[in-house]
Amino acid sequence: MSKHTAGIHHITAFVRNAQETVDFYSGVLGLRLVKKTINFDAPEVYHLYFGDEKGSPGTIITFFPWAHSRQGRVGAGQVGITTYVVPVGAMAFWKERLERFDIQVTEATRFGEQLLQFEDKDGLKLEIVEREQGPQSEWSFGGVPAGKAIKGFGGALLYSAAPEKTATLLEQVMGLTKEGENGGYVRFRATGDLGNVIDVNTTLVANGIGGAGTVHHIAWRAKDDADHTQWREHVLQNGFQATPIIDRQYFNAIYFREAGGILFEIATDPPGFARDEAPDSLGEKLMLPEWFEPRRADIEANLDPIEVRVLEGDRS
Ligand code: ZN
Numbered sequence: 538m539s540k541h542t543a544g545i546h547h548i549t550a551f552v553r554n555a556q557e558t559v560d561f562y563s564g565v566l567g568l569r570l571v572k573k574t575i576n577f578d579a580p581e582v583y584h585l586y587f588g589d590e591k592g593s594p595g596t597i598i599t600f601f602p603w604a605h606s607r608q609g610r611v612g613a614g615q616v617g618i619t620t621y622v623v624p625v626g627a628m629a630f631w632k633e634r635l636e637r638f639d640i641q642v643t644e645a646t647r648f649g650e651q652l653l654q655f656e657d658k659d660g661l662k663l664e665i666v667e668r669e670q671g672p673q674s675e676w677s678f679g680g681v682p683a684g685k686a687i688k689g690f691g692g693a694l695l696y697s698a699a700p701e702k703t704a705t706l707l708e709q710v711m712g713l714t715k716e717g718e719n720g721g722y723v724r725f726r727a728t729g730d731l732g733n734v735i736d737v738n739t740t741l742v743a744n745g746i747g748g749a750g751t752v753h754h755i756a757w758r759a760k761d762d763a764d765h766t767q768w769r770e771h772v773l774q775n776g777f778q779a780t781p782i783i784d785r786q787y788f789n790a791i792y793f794r795e796a797g798g799i800l801f802e803i804a805t806d807p808p809g810f811a812r813d814e815a816p817d818s819l820g821e822k823l824m825l826p827e828w829f830e831p832r833r834a835d836i837e838a839n840l841d842p843i844e845v846r847v848l849e850g851d852r853s
Contacts, residue, residue, distance in 0.1 A: 538767065538770070538771050538774065539712065540710075540711075540712050540767065540768060540771050541711075541712030541713075541727070541728055542711050542712060542713070542727055542728075542757040542758050542759070542803070543594075543595070543727055543728050543729030543732075543733070543758045543760075544595055544690075544692070544727035544728070544729035544731065544732035544733035544735075544757070544758060545594075545595055545690050545692065545693060545727075545731075545732030545733075545735075545755060545756065545757060545758070546594045546595065546597070546732070546756040546757055546758040546759075546788070546802075546803075546804040546806070547586075547588075547594070547597035547598065547599055547756045547804065548597075548598050548599070548616060548619055548690070548693065548752055548754075548755050548756070549598075549599040549600070549601070549752065549753045549754050549755075549756070550598065550599075550600055550601075550619075550661050550750075550751065550752045550753060551600070551601055551603065551606055551609060551659070551747070551748060551749050551750070551751060551753055552600050552601070552602045552603075552606075552657070552658070552659045552661070552749055552750070553602060553603065553604055553606055553659055553749045554602055554604065554658070555583050555585065555600075555602040555840075555841060555843045556841070556843045556844075557658045558585060558600050558602050558657070558658075559585065559843050559844070559845055559846075560846070560848060561657050561658055562587040562598065562600075562657075563587065563678060563679075563845045564679060564845075564846065564847065564848040564851075565634070565635070565638050565640070565848065566587075566621075566681070566687060567676070567677070567678045567679060567680075567681025567686050567687065568587040568588060568589070568596075568598070568676075568678075568687060569587065569588060569589065569590055569592070569676050569678065569819065569820065570585060570586070570587055570819075570820035570845050571586050571587065571588050571591070571592030571597070571810045571819045571820050572584075572585070572586035572592065572787065572810050572814075572819065572820055572824060573585060573586075573820050573821075573822070573823050573824065573843070574586075574786070574823065574824045574825065574826075575823075575825065575829065575836060575840075576601050577785070577786075577826065577829075579601075580829060580832070580836050580839075581836075581839050581840075582601050582602065582603050583600075583601070583602055583840060583843070584599060584600070584601060585599065585600045585602065585843075586598075586599045586787075586810065586820075587599070587600075588689070588810075589674050589675070589676055589687075589688070589689055590674065590675045590676040591809070591810065591811070591816065591819075592787075592809065592810040592819065593689065593731075594732075594758050594804075594806045595671075595689045595690055595729055595730075595731030595732035595733075595758070596687075596688070596689030596690060596731060596732075598619065598690075601753070603749075606748050606749040607746075607748040607749065608659075608660070608748050608749050608750060609660075609745065609746050609747050609748025609749055609750050609751035610743075610745055610746040610748070610750075610751070611660070611661075611662055611696070611745055611750065611751055612696055612742055612743045612744050612745030612746070613696045613697065613698040613738075613741065613742050613743065613744045613745055613797070613798060614696070614697070614698050614744060614745050614797065614798025614799055615695075615696055615745040615747075615751055615752050615798075615799060616693050616694070616695055616696070616752035616755050616799065617662060617693075617694045617695060617696035617738070617742070618654070618662045618663065618664050618693065618694040619661070619662070619663050619664075619690065619693055619752065620652075620663075620664050620665075620666055620690060620691040620692045620693055620694065620734070621663065621664070621665050621666070621687045621688075621689070621690060621691060622665075622666055622667070622668045622670070622671055622687070622688050622689060622690065622691035622731065623665055623666070623667055623685065623686070623687055623688065624667065624673060624684065624685065624688065625667045625668065625669055626667065627667060627684075627685040628651065628653060628665065628667050630685045631653055631665050631685070632653055634680065634681075635653070635655055637850055638848070638850055640655050640656075641655060641656075642654065642655045643655070645664070647694075647719075647720065647722060647736065648716075648717070648719050648720075648722070648724050648736070649719075650666050650667075650668075651666070651667070652664045652665065652666050653665040653666075656750070657750075659749040659750035660749070660750030661750050661751065661752070665687070666691045668691060670730045670731075670733075671688040671689060671691075671730045671731045672688065672730070673686070673688060674686035674687060674688050674689075678845075678847070679847040679848060679851040680847075680848075680850070680851035688731060689731035689732060690731055690732035691731075691732075691733075691734055692732060692733060692734035692735050692736070693732075693735055693736075693755060694722070694735075694736045694737075694738075695735060695736065695737045695738070695755075695797070695799055696738050696742050696745065696799075697737055697738060697795075697797025697798065697799060698741070698744065698797045698798040699796045699797040699798070700723075700737055700738055700739050700740075700741075700797065702795070702796035702797055703737050703795055703796065703797035703799065704723055704725075704737055706775075706795050706796065706797075707725045707735060707737070708725065709775075710771065710772065710775045710777075711727075711757060712727070712728075713725035713726060713727050713735060714726050714727075718739065721738060721739055721740050722736040722737065722738060722739060723736065723737050723739055724736050725737070729758065732758075737797075744798075745798075753800065754792065754799075754800035754801065754802050755799065755800075755801060755802070756790065756801075756802035756803065756804040757801065757802070757803050757804070758803075758804065758806055759803050759804065759805050759806070760805070760806060761805060761806065761807055762789060762805060762807075764805075765782065765789055765791070765803065765804075765805045766782070768791070768803045769782065769791050769803070772791070772793055772803070777793040777794075777795065778793055778794075779791045779792070779793040780792045780793070785804070786812065786813070786824075786826050787808065787809060787810050787812060788804040788805045788806070788807070788808070788809075789804065789805045790802050790803070790804045790805075791803050820845070823836075823837060823840070
């Protein structure tokens with residue numbers, strides 16, 4: 538069986554504070570909070586999803602904010618840097634914006650592309666790249682007009698503890714195409730137009746430690762349930778221990794850990810975030826799967842209220 542993923546479906550990371558996370562990803566980066574729910578395995582913790590106006594696959598970053606989390610360390614066995622893509626010509630806007638919000642930015646280059654690198658409040662490593670590819674966002678918020686807005690993921694830089702094995706997996710199992718090697722990284726490309734450029738380290742980096750400021754897993758796209766079932770077979774046939782299919786409400790998921798230590802998920806594009814809320818009111822209410830509804834009052838009482846708000850720096 539030969540399979541190809543279109544690219545990244547979502548990336549999930551650990552942070553400490555829910556409101557700070559909303560202020561950073563919606564307030565500063567201008568992403569839409571498309572779903573406010575709970576960690577289905579730990580209902581005392583939020584699960585927050587940010588993306589484009591619809592929460593399209595390839596744009597979604599999700600967080601488990603947990604105040605008592607230890608500080609993690611970004612390193613081998615994790616996604617090292619999450620890459621966001623903006624329209625060509627928008628980089629100067631973003632540099633000025635991030636600096637205005639006192640976020641330290643560093644300019645870097647990889648495979649000839651200019652990058653603006655920075656961290657969120659917990660130390661999660663992010664970068665912005667300009668590319669033509671990918672539809673322009675239709676979402677504008679605070680000081681971020683749609684024409685400058687983040688389109689979604691450009692891709693990710695993976696820090697593998699076994700780079701050659703991870704490279705083989707990306708090419709031979711996930712169906713990405715190898716593009717080249719440069720400056721200590723090998724680049725792969727998937728067929729989608731967002732979340733499609735994946736770089737892997739070729740030299741070893743120190744091991745990562747899970748915790749706040751690190752990515753928990755990276756999820757790849759499956760077209761639908763039939764494709765997802767095939768993906769599970771395909772992953773098993775290639776010697777990986779995949780979980781059974783798990784219902785995550787907004788997609789179905791399987792998980793497996795690859796040889797370089799990074800937790801991979803494969804997630805279905807449907808049903809998406811309009812499954813339980815109208816498209817124009819995504820993210821406004823705390824949404825619970827029906828098996829948690831009887832406990833709603835307790836669950837809500839346990840969570841600090843959060844709001845999507847225009848930040849001080851965008852109000853004047
Ligand atoms: Zn996931």
